[in-house]
Amino acid sequence: MKTYFLTLTFLMIGITITAQSEEEQIKTTINTYIEGTSYNKPETIKEAFYEEANLFLSHKEKEIWIVPIAEYASWFEKKERGQFNGRVGNILSIDQENDIAMAKAEILAKGKDIRYVDIFLLKKIKGEWKIISKAATRTN
Template sequence: MKTQFLTLAFLLITLSLFAQSEEEAIRQTLQNYIDGSSYNNQELIQSAFYENADLFLSKKDQELWILSPQEYASLFKNREKGKFNGRNGKILMVDYANNIASAKAEILIPERGLKFIDIFLLKKLSGKWKIISKAATQIK
């Protein structure tokens, strides 16, 4: 009986650690996107995305603005790499099952009075979590 209890306890602990490491890996992918876009790092931005992902963004006077990860990263090309540009990102929620995940983040640009909500779909590809789609809306 004691052996069965110990085996069950070990299994539950192992599953819990696996779940934590998966969520941490998802959060790291999202943080790469946030840090890349906050510090003008095109490579870090692109590392978070599946190369054929679609980003569905908000743009004044345009109902739907669709960019690739490369096009999105290029929006930061004329800014000093590594210098904070005023974008503050915060991961609000992560949910996953097996090799798919969804997440939500808030992006604030206080100097311009802007607030965005980003919704992400992620998939684990070749052992790494990648954003396969992103939709954003401007709140302010």
């Protein structure tokens, strides 16, 4: 009975550690995106995304604005690389099941009174969590 209890305990600890490490990996991916957009690092932004990912953004003249990740990352090339641009990100939630996940983050643009809410879809690809899609909305 003692052996059974110890085996069950170690199994439960292993499951808990795995779940925590998956969530930490997802957080790392989202934080890579946040760092890239906060410090004008296009390559860091692309690192967080699957190479064929699209972003679904708000636009005053379009119902939906679909932007490929390469185009989105290029928007940060014109700014001074590595310099903080006022964007502060905070992960609000993560929901993960097996090799897929959904995350929600808030991005505040300091000095502009703008708040973005981003919803990310992620997939574990070749052992790494990648953002495969992002939808965002903007509020003042």
